[in-house]
Amino acid sequence: MTASLAHALRLIAEHGHAAPWLTKARAEGSVMADALARALIDDDGERSAYDAPQAFEVFIRGGGNASLYSAVSATLARLYEQLGVRCLLDIGVGDGLALLPALGQTRPAPTTVDVVEPSGGLLDALRPRLPAGKAWQLTLQAFLAQLAPERRWDLAQSTFALQSIAPGERLVALKKLRRHVTRLAIVEFDVPVFSSADERFASLAQRYERAASEYGDDAALVAGGFLAPMLLGQLRTAAPSNWEQPISAWQDELVRAGYRVAATTHVHDYSWAPAWLIVAKA
Structure with a gap:
């Protein structure tokens, strides 16, 4: 077949x-x-993949995504507790599908949770449920361009969002982000070569x-x-809309951006590819 x-x-x-x-x-x-x-x-x-909202809603909250996001949230919650995260930044948060359950499982939870998301519709759905913090409707690149030099977070995280930024722009953004965070955690798929x-x-x-x-x-x-x-x-498409890569390539990219990879952990075997967590020190 x-x-x-x-x-x-x-x-x-x-x-x-x-x-x-x-x-x-x-x-x-x-x-x-x-x-x-x-x-x-x-x-x-x-037709765009997002022109049928009902299909996307069923997709993201059903099938293998239910167990995927459950595993991601549990992994993030353990990380918050392990690192004692008080000030958290979520990049490409969507409507909080990974973030909110992670916060609910963490004791004590971060006291400040700031989020960045380019989609206004997704942010509108998230804002009423967001703990103390600020929400920016911006791309990561635009967010970093307007960020005050002294602004810092204990941890920045991104789940399946950095793949949507072209590699050249992403490397520049990761370098800029490093000045504002103690650690960076990303969850991405280990796609085959x-x-x-x-x-x-x-x-x-x-x-x-x-x-x-x-x-x-x-x-x-x-x-x-x-x-x-x-x-x-x-x-x-002649121009890709996402740039997935193997986990080893994500590790190499973080090193090129000036981070030190501290841990790489398998999160969940998903239908698309296995999901992994990479934690890096800025």
């Missing part, structure tokens, strides 16, 4: 269509092939199909409303 889907993905990336191979994968039971075929027919695959295009398409097919299959009766909704537009964006 995933072999047919992988071939279809390659044809979509190279030619923009792959109807016969999508039909073959659909007949073999592929949820993603069905979602991709419908997306290409309905709107030529130009591909030796060939065929290996990349095979991996994409396996990981997307695995993700969709975790949603049971909601699989078609999640695959059609969120995963298919996301995958088509990855296949077609």
Whole structure:
């Protein structure tokens, strides 16, 4: 099944269509092939992954994400207690899916929690539940540009958010951030390194199909409303919208930015890739 889907993905990336191979994968039971075929027919695959809010809500709070974020929150809570964090900064906090449960599990919890998030809608959902602190609706780059030199935090954290910043800009931002924090903790996926295009398409097919299959009766909704537009964006875009990399590359990047990596800890095996925590000293 995933072999047919992988071939279809390659044809979509190279030619923009792959109807016969999508039909073959659909007949073999592929949820993603069905979602991709419908997306290409309905709107030529130009819809954003975030145009169907219900699908995204089901995706982020269901399937494998439930256990992923539970593990991430528990890991962060242990880190706060271990380090005695009193002043915390969360970069790319979203609506607090990882942050809020972590704070609820920590005794004593940080007394100041500041957050940075470019999405106003996500911040609006988070603000009423946010403890003492400030929320900035800014990108990390814009946040650092307006930050007073003396402002500092015990710990800055970022969960699955730094991958959305282009590597060159990210390295500059990480260097600037180092002046304001004692430690930095990031949670990211240990994505595989591909030796060939065929290996990349095979991996994409396996990981997307695995993700969709975790949603049971909601699989078609999640695959059609969120995963298919996301995958088509990855296949077609000339400019990537995220820059994932192996955990070893994240460690190297932090070292280049002037940090000292103190610990690297496995957090959870997720359908996309294993999630890891890296803690670095500024």
